[in-house]
Amino acid sequence: QKEVEQNSGPLSVPEGAIASLNCTYSDRGSQSFFWYRQYSGKSPELIMFIYSNGDKEDGRFTAQLNKASQYVSLLIRDSQPSDSATYLCAVTSGGSNYKLTFGKGTLLTVNP
Amino acid sequence: DTAVSQTPKYLVTQMGNDKSIKCEQNLGHDTMYWYKQDSKKFLKIMFSYNNKELIINETVPNRFSPKSPDKAHLNLHINSLELGDSAVYFCASSQSAGGREFFGPGTRLTVL
Numbered sequence: 001q002k003e004v005e006q007n008s009g010p011l012s013v014p015e016g017a018i019a020s021l022n023c024t025y026s027d028r029g030s031q032s033f034f035w036y037r038q039y040s041g042k043s044p045e046l047i048m049f050i051y052s053n054g055d056k057e058d059g060r061f062t063a064q065l066n067k068a069s070q071y072v073s074l075l076i077r078d079s080q081p082s083d084s085a086t087y088l089c090a091v092t093s094g095g096s097n098y099k100l101t102f103g104k105g106t107l108l109t110v111n112p
Numbered sequence: 113d114t115a116v117s118q119t120p121k122y123l124v125t126q127m128g129n130d131k132s133i134k135c136e137q138n139l140g141h142d143t144m145y146w147y148k149q150d151s152k153k154f155l156k157i158m159f160s161y162n163n164k165e166l167i168i169n170e171t172v173p174n175r176f177s178p179k180s181p182d183k184a185h186l187n188l189h190i191n192s193l194e195l196g197d198s199a200v201y202f203c204a205s206s207q208s209a210g211g212r213e214f215f216g217p218g219t220r221l222t223v224l
Contacts, residue, residue, distance in 0.1 A: 032210060043202055043215040044155065086153060098143075098210035099168055102155040 002027040002093035006103035014111050019076040021106050023089030026070065033065055033072045036088040038105065044088055048074060079110040115139050116216035118203050124222045125193055132189045133219045135203030143167075144186040145204040145213065146178060155202070161186055162209050193223045 003026045013019045021035075032051055036044035050056045050063040050072065062075040072091070076083055086105040093101045116137045125131055137144060145168075146158040160168035161180040175191040186203060203216040 034212065038153075043218050046212055046214065049212055088155065092210050099157060099160070100210075100213060101157075104152070104154050 002030075002091075002101050004089055004091050004093075004101050004103040006087075006089050006106050008104055008106060010107040010109050012109045012111060013079050015079060015081060017079050017110075019079045019083065019108055019110070021074040021076075021087050021089075021108065023072045023074075023091075023103055024070055025072070025089075025091045025093075025101075027091065027093045027101075028067075028070065030070075030091045030093055032092040033063070034090040034100070035061075035063060035072075035074045036090060036102075037083075038086045038088060040085075076108075079108075081110050081112050084108060084110050116203055116205055116214055118201075118216040118219050120219060121217065122220050122222075124224065126224055127193055127195060129193050130189070130191045131193060131221070132187055133201055133203075133221075135186045135188075135216055137184055137203075137205040137214075137216075139205055139207075139214065141205040141207050141214075142183060143206045143209045143211070144180065144183075145206075146186065146188050147202040147204060147215075149200045149202060149218075151199070159186075159188075160209065167209060190221075193221075195223050197221060198223045 035048040038044045048063040064073045088105045089103040090100045143162045145160045159178040164180045200218045204213040206213045
């Protein structure tokens, strides 16, 4: 069973701080990694994707991938109250690498 | 203008009934998906179609039957609804299988 593990939280950070969200996955063959943000009562929204080892930055968001450790993380710099949401890690799995397996999500709360 | 749309947004029905949910995407994507998100917010893939061909069929009761009349549409029919079917059902699409997925607004199904 291919798994994606996330700390369910809640993770609480003060406004302006760095929020660090972590994810581990079990399928060594996974090639694509995604972070989705889901506000309460809304649909998941893609915020970052990463395919290669290392860091990828987009505005206040940085995704980090370490395939050897089977670990992917999301850093949110200068956290804002509007960043308060559940963050879902998703990893392609399955032999053909086209099925997304989601983690259970980490609830982030940014306190003003 | 909506990229991925679903109808209805809410569906309340009695046990044993049959119901359908419709999904349409205007992004020109080749691949469409159905996900189920349960009360614990766990998002799990059910089905995926690529160019009208079924490519992912997870362990889902055969009371659930997807249909893709064309690349832009993917419908989900559910027979003999059970209490445990209550969840939010999300449709999603991607340019190709395994690519970045864009989600519809969701259909909240409540079975009484």
